[in-house]
Amino acid sequence: xPVGSVEGEGNMSRKVADCREFPSENHCTLxxxxxxxxxxxxxxxxxxxxxxxxxxxxxxxxxxxxxKDEEPALR
Numbered sequence: 001x002p003v004g005s006v007e008g009e010g011n012m013s014r015k016v017a018d019c020r021e022f023p024s025e026n027h028c029t030l031x032x033x034x035x036x037x038x039x040x041x042x043x044x045x046x047x048x049x050x051x052x053x054x055x056x057x058x059x060x061x062x063x064x065x066x067x068k069d070e071e072p073a074l075r
Contacts, residue, residue: 014070017043017063024051033070040064 015036019028028050032042043063047053 015039015067016070017067019046021066026050036064036067039067 013036014033016031016033017039018031020031030046030050032039032046034042040060040063044055044060047059047063048055053059
């Protein structure tokens with residue numbers, strides 16, 4: 001399904017990036033959720049500013065590979 005496309009009854013597919021799943025020197029616990037493009041942008045900015053990574057296509061490929069589907073909220 002294309003990035004940002006609508007599934008089913010108009011629900012946007014949401015993704016999650018969770019720093020707790022990866023070792024870091026500062027023991028980061030940040031979790032970012034939203035659409036794939038929102039999470040990719042925010043996670044890339046966070047990786048550069050908080051973890052010293054270099055912005056670029058390789059970083060974004062790594063982030064995309066680590067994204068998971070967000071669990072639906074219980075109603």
